[in-house]
Amino acid sequence: xxxxxxxxxxxxxxxxxxxxxxxxxxxxxxxxxxxxxxxxxxxxxxxxxxxxxxxxxxxxxxxxxxxxxxxxxxxxxxxxxxx
Amino acid sequence: xxxxxxxxxxxxxxxxxxxxxxxxxxxxxxxxxxxxxxxxxxxxxxxxxxxxxxxxxxxxxxxxxxxxxxxxxxxxxxxxxxxxxxxxxxxxxxxxxxxxxxxxxxxxxxxxxxxxxxxxxxxxxxxxxxxxxxxxxxxxxxxxxxxxxxxxxxxxxxxxxxxxxxxxxxxxxxxxxxxxxxxxxxxxxxxxxxxxxxxxxxxxxxxxxxxxxxxxxxxxxxxxxxxxxxxxxxxxxxxxxxxxxxxxxxxxxxxxxxxxxxxxxxxxxxxxxxxxxxxxxxxxxxxxxxxxxxxxxxxxxxxxxxxxxxxxxxxxxxxxxxxxxxxxxxxxxxxxxxxxxxxxxxxxxxxxxxxxxxxxxxxxxxxxxxxxxxxxxxxxxxxxxxxxxxxxxxxxxxxxxxxxxxxxxxxxxxxxxxxxxxxxxxxxxxxxxxxxxxxxxxxxxxxxxxxxxxxxxxxxxxxxxxxxxxxxxxxxxxxxxxxxxxxxxxxxxxxxxxxxxxxxxxxxxxxxxxxxxxxxxxxxxxxxxxxxxxxxxxxxxxx
Numbered sequence: 274x275x276x277x278x279x280x281x282x283x284x285x286x287x288x289x290x291x292x293x294x295x296x297x298x299x300x301x302x303x304x305x306x307x308x309x310x311x312x313x314x315x316x317x318x319x320x321x322x323x324x325x326x327x328x329x330x331x332x333x334x335x336x337x338x339x340x341x342x343x344x345x346x347x348x349x350x351x352x353x354x355x356x
Numbered sequence: 357x358x359x360x361x362x363x364x365x366x367x368x369x370x371x372x373x374x375x376x377x378x379x380x381x382x383x384x385x386x387x388x389x390x391x392x393x394x395x396x397x398x399x400x401x402x403x404x405x406x407x408x409x410x411x412x413x414x415x416x417x418x419x420x421x422x423x424x425x426x427x428x429x430x431x432x433x434x435x436x437x438x439x440x441x442x443x444x445x446x447x448x449x450x451x452x453x454x455x456x457x458x459x460x461x462x463x464x465x466x467x468x469x470x471x472x473x474x475x476x477x478x479x480x481x482x483x484x485x486x487x488x489x490x491x492x493x494x495x496x497x498x499x500x501x502x503x504x505x506x507x508x509x510x511x512x513x514x515x516x517x518x519x520x521x522x523x524x525x526x527x528x529x530x531x532x533x534x535x536x537x538x539x540x541x542x543x544x545x546x547x548x549x550x551x552x553x554x555x556x557x558x559x560x561x562x563x564x565x566x567x568x569x570x571x572x573x574x575x576x577x578x579x580x581x582x583x584x585x586x587x588x589x590x591x592x593x594x595x596x597x598x599x600x601x602x603x604x605x606x607x608x609x610x611x612x613x614x615x616x617x618x619x620x621x622x623x624x625x626x627x628x629x630x631x632x633x634x635x636x637x638x639x640x641x642x643x644x645x646x647x648x649x650x651x652x653x654x655x656x657x658x659x660x661x662x663x664x665x666x667x668x669x670x671x672x673x674x675x676x677x678x679x680x681x682x683x684x685x686x687x688x689x690x691x692x693x694x695x696x697x698x699x700x701x702x703x704x705x706x707x708x709x710x711x712x713x714x715x716x717x718x719x720x721x722x723x724x725x726x727x728x729x730x731x732x733x734x735x736x737x738x739x740x741x742x743x744x745x746x747x748x749x750x751x752x753x754x755x756x757x758x759x760x761x762x763x764x765x766x767x768x769x770x771x772x773x774x775x776x777x778x779x780x781x782x783x784x785x786x787x788x789x790x791x792x793x794x795x796x797x798x799x800x801x802x803x804x805x806x807x808x809x810x811x812x813x814x815x816x817x818x819x820x821x822x823x824x825x826x827x828x829x830x831x832x833x834x835x836x837x838x839x840x841x842x843x844x845x846x847x848x849x850x851x852x853x854x855x856x857x858x859x860x861x862x863x864x865x866x867x868x869x870x871x872x873x874x875x876x877x878x879x880x881x882x883x884x885x886x887x888x889x890x891x892x893x894x895x896x897x898x899x
Binding site for chain 1: 746747749750751753754758760761764
């Protein structure tokens with residue numbers, strides 16, 4: 274499986290999409306642990322709070338905008354969803 | 357058969373048959389204003405005080421029941437001061453600036469709208485709309501006594517309109533039967549269900565919100581402060597999803613309850629039901645009396661343009677907002693002040709009709725800001741879509757512990773004055789590092805001047821305002837009228853005048869419009885530049 278191409282809009286000045294997490298497996302464990310014991314509704318609520326906390330930490334609207342666009346893109350890299 | 361649509365509680369302009377009805381002719385009027393609410397009255401008052409004859413027609417003879425618009429912003433009070441009825445509003449009104457937002461019983465956000473010091477008027481006063489109408493009508497009568505050519509006819513209902521080359525033919529119904537008028541210019545201030553707009557077949561598009569809100573005016577002696585209190589998920593019973601409490605004059609309190617969609621209005625307006633909600637909020641042992649209740653839903657929408665040939669639209673007839681943020685009546689009164697000086701110049705032949713297109717351009721921009729702000733607030737309060745609900749709950753939950761989340765809570769962003777940035781009547785902003793607050797397009801900020809205030813010195817004409825800068829004592833700019841106001845930064849020892857108008861500059865020259873908005877500014881006087889800026893500000897040349 275090949276990595277999706279990076280659209281030109283993701284420049285080095287905005288969103289970091291290269292590897293930036295030390296100990297990725299350890300990070301992944303902590304992410305899932307934070308959701309331990311939560312049902313679906315609580316999981317979604319936690320994710321929403323986490324999004325707001327992290328967006329505030331980032332603070333840079335251009336970075337946030339690029340992240341929202343990247344998240345919105347379909348997994349095949351073909352652009353936005355049509356539904 | 358002439359029938360009233362609603363009961364009037366205060367007769368401000370009782371019906372009287374006019375000569376126009378008995379003459380048998382179709383009399384011609386330079387300006388006819390349709391609608392005697394705050395916007396129509398402010399328009400007629402401003403135009404009439406400028407000396408342009410104006411006839412105002414209202415389909416009733418006074419004020420309907422209910423407080424309706426209650427929050428009047430500082431810019432509105434400044435406009436009322438220029439028209440001569442601002443002090444009465446401040447004296448009768450309840451001054452407030454603090455708001456508190458609760459999630460459940462937890463206070464999560466507080467704001468203080470106090471304007472900077474050194475301004476004559478408070479940030480907001482609460483005052484029932486009927487008082488505002490009464491004060492405007494009183495001021496109109498005082499102005500008539502001083503010779504202002506204003507006439508109000510009550511129980512004159514516009515029933516049809518026909519545009520013609522040089523104006524509009526107006527068919528009016530009265531208790532003595534119908535008659536016709538010719539308006540050179542017609543100003544529609546007849547509200548959200550404007551007959552004028554309907555007759556002309558003009559669109560009014562935007563969003564409809566489905567949530568219902570119950571408002572109640574309740575008379576009681578209560579120890580609560582004059583603060584705006586808003587609850588998300590109120591901790592008291594029967595309140596619905598959100599609630600509001602705010603003080604008005606005469607010991608009357610405004611209570612709002614968010615009822616949601618799909619309600620039965622008759623059931624909800626039943627007295628026992630309303631009492632249960634009120635007692636849930638106030639407790640059982642508070643003595644109160646219900647004065648008025650109403651259930652409403654909102655729309656946020658506007659006409660594409662506020663000028664249609666010889667017809668102009670102002671207030672709710674042109675644009676509608678939800679009430680969160682008090683942007684309805686306040687923006688309508690700013691429409692009136694924007695329009696009155698422009699139409700006055702056009703009627704006198706001192707400016708081209710294109711000046712009225714600038715009214716539409718400036719006020720549609722203002723309407724878009726108000727619609728955006730009130731739509732965002734309404735979405736935050738009522739949106740059912742999954743993402744909105746999820747993030748609203750996240751914001752409210754985080755607010756308890758994290759300050760960053762609190763400004764995201766939106767129970768209404770309160771009305772601010774319009775600034776006409778980058779619009780066609782703007783002249784040069786040539787004052788280097790000029791303060792942002794007094795930039796071209798902004799309304800003049802107030803400042804202390806000795807025992808008084810700057811805005812008291814700024815009349816409703818074009819003004820050449822100099823601060824520590826030389827200019828001729830008299831400048832002829834026929835046919836326009838230009839007042840000269842010459843000040844020094846030493847006139848205000850507090851330094852606020854300098855901070856608001858000079859910044860780092862040693863001196864400044866401001867050209868102010870008749871609505872007290874800045875048309876241009878420079879570091880020094882230059883006659884050619886002034887004349888060019890006046891031409892631009894009156895649409896006699898375009899940039």
